Amino acid sequence: MRILGIDPGTLVMGYGVVEERQGGLTHVVDGTIAPTGELAVRLKELYDGLQEMIRVYAPDAVAMESPFFSKNVVSTVKLGQVQGVVVLAATHAALDSCSYTPMEVKSAVAGYGKATKVQVREMVKRLLGIDGPLSLDASDALAVAICHIHTAELKRRYQQHLSSEASGR
Numbered sequence: 001m002r003i004l005g006i007d008p009g010t011l012v013m014g015y016g017v018v019e020e021r022q023g024g025l026t027h028v029v030d031g032t033i034a035p036t037g038e039l040a041v042r043l044k045e046l047y048d049g050l051q052e053m054i055r056v057y058a059p060d061a062v063a064m065e066s067p068f069f070s071k072n073v074v075s076t077v078k079l080g081q082v083q084g085v086v087v088l089a090a091t092h093a094a095l096d097s098c099s100y101t102p103m104e105v106k107s108a109v110a111g112y113g114k115a116t117k118v119q120v121r122e123m124v125k126r127l128l129g130i131d132g133p134l135s136l137d138a139s140d141a142l143a144v145a146i147c148h149i150h151t152a153e154l155k156r157r158y159q160q161h162l163s164s165e166a167s168g169r
Helices: 041-057 073-092 102-110 118-129 136-166
Strands: 001-009 011-019 025-035 062-064 098-099
Touching: 001 041, 001 136, 011 041, 011 136, 025 041, 025 118, 025 136, 041 118, 062 073, 062 102, 062 136, 073 098, 098 102, 098 136, 102 118, 118 136
Parallel strands: 001 062, 062 098
Antiparallel strands: 001 011, 011 025
C-alpha cells in the first residue's frame, strides 16, 4: 500500500509518500509546496502540484490532516478550501481520500495525542529511517500517511474478525 500524506496549508503544504511492504514502512519522498500570489492562484498551484505527485508516485490513497479549528475564522475557511483542493485532486485521479485529526495522527505515530510537532518529527524519522533534516510540514504529512497505513491495517483485521464470526469460525 502506498499513501500520499498531506499537511494542508495555504502558504506551505507538506507532502510525503510512505509505502507499506510486508509489514514494514518505506519512505518514498517528502517535501513542501509553497505557492505564491492570491489565494485562487495558490489553490490552483497546490492542485497542479498534487496532480503531479499523484501522477509520479502513484499512491493508492490520499490522507490528510484535518485542520484544527482556531479563533481565526478566515484561516479556518482557507484551510477548508485547501482540503477541498486535496479531495478534488484525489477524486480526479479516482483515489480514495480521508482525513485524520491532529490527535489521531499524533497518537498513531508518537503514541500520545498531545505530542509536540518536534516529537512527531523525531518518531517519523525513526519509523522511516530518515537521517537528514526533515521540515515540520513534511514530517506532519509523512505522519498522516503512517497513520492511514496503521488505521487501514486495523480496519482490515477488524473486517476479517467480523467475517470469521459471521461464518461461525
